[in-house]
Amino acid sequence: MQMATHSQPARDIQSLKVEAAELRREIVEALYESGGGHYGGSLSVLDILLTLYRRILRMYPHDPLNPERDRFILSKGHSCIALYAVLRRLGFFTHPLSSYGRFNSPLEGHPDMTALSGIDFSTGSLGQGLSVGLGMALAMRETNQHTWVVIGDGECQEGQVWEAAMLAARYEVSRLHAIIDVNRFQEWGWNQDPDSDSSPVEDLALKWEAFGWRVLEVDGHDHEKLTATFEDAMATRGRPSVVLAQTIKGKGYKLIESDPIRFHCATVEPHEHAQLLEGSYDIAAC
Amino acid sequence: MTLRLADHCGQYLSELATQDSRICALDGDLADSDGAIHFAEIHPERFIMAGIAEQSMISVAAGMASCGWRPWVFSFGAFLCYRAYDQIRVCLSQSRQPVTLVGSHTGGCSARNGKTHASLNDIALLASLPNIHLWSPSGPEDLKFAMRNILSGDNPAYLRLPRRPLEQELPGTPALYKWSGKPTRVAILSTGLGTHLALAAQAQLAERGLEVGVLHCLLLSPLPEGLLEELEHVETLFVIEDHYRFGGLASIIQHAGFQGKVISRGWSTDWSAQSGSDEKLLEMHGLAPHQLGEAVYNAIQPQG
Numbered sequence: 001m002q003m004a005t006h007s008q009p010a011r012d013i014q015s016l017k018v019e020a021a022e023l024r025r026e027i028v029e030a031l032y033e034s035g036g037g038h039y040g041g042s043l044s045v046l047d048i049l050l051t052l053y054r055r056i057l058r059m060y061p062h063d064p065l066n067p068e069r070d071r072f073i074l075s076k077g078h079s080c081i082a083l084y085a086v087l088r089r090l091g092f093f094t095h096p097l098s099s100y101g102r103f104n105s106p107l108e109g110h111p112d113m114t115a116l117s118g119i120d121f122s123t124g125s126l127g128q129g130l131s132v133g134l135g136m137a138l139a140m141r142e143t144n145q146h147t148w149v150v151i152g153d154g155e156c157q158e159g160q161v162w163e164a165a166m167l168a169a170r171y172e173v174s175r176l177h178a179i180i181d182v183n184r185f186q187e188w189g190w191n192q193d194p195d196s197d198s199s200p201v202e203d204l205a206l207k208w209e210a211f212g213w214r215v216l217e218v219d220g221h222d223h224e225k226l227t228a229t230f231e232d233a234m235a236t237r238g239r240p241s242v243v244l245a246q247t248i249k250g251k252g253y254k255l256i257e258s259d260p261i262r263f264h265c266a267t268v269e270p271h272e273h274a275q276l277l278e279g280s281y282d283i284a285a286c
Numbered sequence: 287m288t289l290r291l292a293d294h295c296g297q298y299l300s301e302l303a304t305q306d307s308r309i310c311a312l313d314g315d316l317a318d319s320d321g322a323i324h325f326a327e328i329h330p331e332r333f334i335m336a337g338i339a340e341q342s343m344i345s346v347a348a349g350m351a352s353c354g355w356r357p358w359v360f361s362f363g364a365f366l367c368y369r370a371y372d373q374i375r376v377c378l379s380q381s382r383q384p385v386t387l388v389g390s391h392t393g394g395c396s397a398r399n400g401k402t403h404a405s406l407n408d409i410a411l412l413a414s415l416p417n418i419h420l421w422s423p424s425g426p427e428d429l430k431f432a433m434r435n436i437l438s439g440d441n442p443a444y445l446r447l448p449r450r451p452l453e454q455e456l457p458g459t460p461a462l463y464k465w466s467g468k469p470t471r472v473a474i475l476s477t478g479l480g481t482h483l484a485l486a487a488q489a490q491l492a493e494r495g496l497e498v499g500v501l502h503c504l505l506l507s508p509l510p511e512g513l514l515e516e517l518e519h520v521e522t523l524f525v526i527e528d529h530y531r532f533g534g535l536a537s538i539i540q541h542a543g544f545q546g547k548v549i550s551r552g553w554s555t556d557w558s559a560q561s562g563s564d565e566k567l568l569e570m571h572g573l574a575p576h577q578l579g580e581a582v583y584n585a586i587q588p589q590g
Contacts, residue, residue, distance in 0.1 A: 067354070113352075113381055121352060122381045125372055131342040132377060135349020135357075138334065160373075163342035171334075 011054045016223040020050055023085045024252045028276050030081060030097035036267030037101065037109075039256050042082040044183040044220070044247040045150060049074075049086045051226040052148060052179075056234075061091040064117040070145050071120045071136045075129020076152035076181060077110040078265070084116075092118035127158025130178055134168045137176035137240075146175045146234060154186030154200035162211065168240040169212030177233045178213075178242040180204060181220065183249035185260040208242045220245030254279050291447040292321030292360070292390035294426045298433060299358055300328040306437065308354060312336045312343050314361035320390040321447075322360035340370040347385045348377035356384060356437065363389025363405040363446060371411060378442035379415040385442050391449040393479055393528035394553045394571075395564040399449075404559035410533025412444045413507035419443045420507040422478040425452050428504055431460030435505075446506075448479045448528060450564055456481065456502060462510035466500040472522045472586045473499045477506060477535050480527040480552075483568070486575035487526075491582060498582055506535060509542050522547045522585055526578060530555045549585065551578060 011019065023046060031037045052072065053059065060066040074083050081100050084107050088097060093116060099105035106115040110124030121132050133149035140147070151161065168176055182204065190196045201207065205215045214236050218229040226245070233241040249263070250256025253276050256263040268276065289297075296311075303309040303325070310332040313322035317335070326333040336343035340361055347357035359366065366387050367374070378385050389408065396404040412420050419441045423429040429445070436443045458464055466485060476484035481502045491498050501516060503509075517523060523544065525536035529552045536550035553559075553571055560567070568574045572581070 071353075121349065122376060125376045128341075128345045128373060128376060131345030131373075132349035132352070134342075135346035135351075136353050137349075138346070139350040139353035139355050160339075160341045160345070163337070163339035164346070167337055167339065167342060167346070170337075 013224050016050060016054060019054075019089070020047055020223070021252070023050065023082075023089060025277070026085050026097055027081055028253065028273075030085075030100055032268060032273045033098035034100045034102065036265070037081060038078045038265045040185065040249040040260050040263040041076060041079040041152065041181065041183065043251045043253065043256065044249045045076070045079045045181045046082045046085070046251070047221045047223060048150060048179055048181060048226060048245050048247070049082055051223050052230065053086050053090055055227045056230045057148065058145070059090070061087075061118070064092055068145065071133065071140075071147040073121050073123060073129040073133050073147075073149045074111055075123050075149050076126065076155050077123030079181075080109075080111045083111065087118040126152070126155045127160040130161050130164040130168075133178075134164050134173060134176055137168075137173045138171065140175070141173070144175075146177060148177050148179065150179045150181060152186070153180055153182045153184065153204065154189070156180065156201040156204065165208065165211040165213060172238050173240050174236050174238055176240040177230070178240070180242060180244050181247050182244050183247045183260070185249045185264065187264045188261065191261055204244055212239055214239055214241040215244065216241060217244045217246065220247035221251055288451045288453060290321065290390065290449065290451050291423060291426065291429050292388065293324065294321070294429055295388055295433065295445065295447065296321030296324030296360070298430050300325050302433065302437065303329050303332065306356070308356040309358065310334070310350065310355050311358045311360060312347050314338060314340050314343050314365060316361055320360045320362060321388065325358075340365045341373050344370045344373040344385065344387070345377045348373075348381060348383040351383040351385050352381075356386070358386045358388055360388045360390070362403055363392035363408050364403055367405055367408040367411050367444075374412070374418070375415060379417050382417050383442055384440045386436055387442075387444045388447065389444060390447045392446045393448045394559050395448060395450050395479065395528065395567055396559055396561070397449060397563070398561050400561035401559040406530045406553050406557075406559060407533050408446065409506060409529050409535070410537070413538060417441055418507070419505065420446065421504060422446045422506050423504055424478055424481040424502060425455040427455050428460045432504060446478060450479060452479065452482060454482070460504070462505045463501060463503045463513050463516065465516070466502065467497060468499050469501070469516065469519060470497055470499040471520065472524070472582060473501060473517070473520045474524045474526055474582065475501045475503060475517070475535060475539060476526040477503045478528050483573060483575055483578060484526045487578035487582060490575060490579035494583060496583060496586055498586070503535060506538060509538060514542055514544060517544055517546070520546050522549065524549045524551055524578070524582055524585070526551045526573070529553065549581070551581070
């Protein structure tokens with residue numbers, strides 16, 4: 001079962017690979033033009049977003065507020081340029097991606113529902129998206145609409161995430177789905193200590209299970225497996241589900257993958273930008 | 287039985303909800319203290335016990351509001367405004383979601399609860415955020431008027447309700463602001479519990495042969511159109527409020543451009559609140575009606 005966007009047919013896997021590579025390049029170019037930004041997390045989350053929007057979500061790009069749509073929240077709002085790239089490709093808007101973060105651009109530095117079509121809720125202050133998604137899922141409980149929330153693994157350090165997790169399980173909200181972008185890095189974290197486990201939150205699967213959620217794990221860059229896992233999550237009954245998507249921070253660019261702390265949020269020199277464009281993986285590897 | 291305004295709020299919201307299917311309520315495990323119990327009993331299918339988790343509760347309400355519901359969130363004002371200020375800022379103010387925060391036990395008269403449960407600067411916090419309408423009723427009909435106004439619009443709102451029961455209705459019909467008595471050269475501006483203190487002081491001054499107008503303000507932010515003009519001929523304005531002297535109604539009226547002299551009568555900003563009876567606490571800060579009356583009397587008829 002594929003819930004394709006209503007205005008466009010679901011993409012086949014090979015097309016998604018090509019599209020993911022194209023969007024990665026658009027993101028890198030836009031970040032360079034706009035003076036820098038969150039390279040690492042945007043590139044780690046891209047395949048999750050693309051798979052959701054191309055193959056799972058019920059969306060109406062030319063009628064973005066259609067009440068029958070599924071809802072999506074990018075709780076790790078600092079990665080919004082990846083969401084903007086996907087939404088733009090789907091036709092939600094035509095503003096250039098390079099206007100990201102610029103004065104009077106609707107492509108705010110963090111997603112703003114009051115400024116841009118296709119943003120179901122504003123985010124940026126970490127930890128709030130799952131609660132908002134829970135509210136949406138509760139509000140749409142009598143429908144067959146689903147609510148998806150993408151959360152960072154570092155973001156799971158916020159206490160509010162677990163407040164929402166407890167309440168969602170208590171109310172058995174099965175059409176609420178969290179996706180954790182497990183790229184294993186946060187802005188600074190504990191990576192300076194070679195003896196320390198650098199995971200932002202240890203034992204994520206155990207923690208979510210303990211909070212009453214159904215836990216699924218998947219390669220966060222494999223579109224086919226992501227599709228199957230999301231469909232599996234949608235079949236969950238009696239409890240909410242969480243997908244732990246194992247990703248690589250900076251996926252697709254060796255320079256970024258090799259220095260995830262620097263590229264959490266970074267600016268690059270012209271020669272580095274040229275290096276990025278030349279050194280990206282080939283499409284098949286992405 | 288004496289009821290708090292929060293109880294009246296829960297009861298009236300239940301009535302409104304029978305006609306308005308968009309209304310739902312969330313509570314942070316204080317339903318039997320903050321008035322939500324009345325809604326929970328009548329409309330259990332539209333009531334969510336959100337747990338002792340105010341931050342999440344407000345974001346959940348915002349998510350519901352974005353899907354067309356009109357959520358009312360109940361807790362003590364302190365726990366809403368202080369524990370969940372960032373959620374109010376992002377999910378309600380910036381995102382413009384029509385969630386109503388029902389803050390009970392607000393102000394400095396926190397009885398046995400003491401300082402952790404008092405909210406002495408909540409007006410300052412909420413009035414300094416865009417889009418949020420801040421209501422401070424002084425009686426049951428005042429409250430109902432505010433609630434109907436909130437539902438007729440689509441802004442997020444904060445209903446500031448004190449712990450102390452305010453069963454006595456204000457004279458006249460409810461309005462965004464209204465005079466008790468005529469405007470006078472030395473006048474009183476007040477809100478919430480402060481209006482009852484002001485009316486008591488006004489009565490004491492009347493016994494001494496002095497007439498002082500009291501202007502009650504129900505909507506604090508945005509300040510209602512025309513209110514400043516009502517004060518056009520007032521030279522000295524006593525502002526009586528159950529809030530710090532800084533950041534509340536006294537600050538709001540000065541910020542709005544009132545040109546006369548403002549004498550702020552609220553809680554001292556070097557005080558963090560404490561347990562005790564309302565009477566003891568008010569007297570400690572010069573807010574007992576006889577103290578307020580004396581202060582106004584001296585302003586009208588300076589000694590020496």
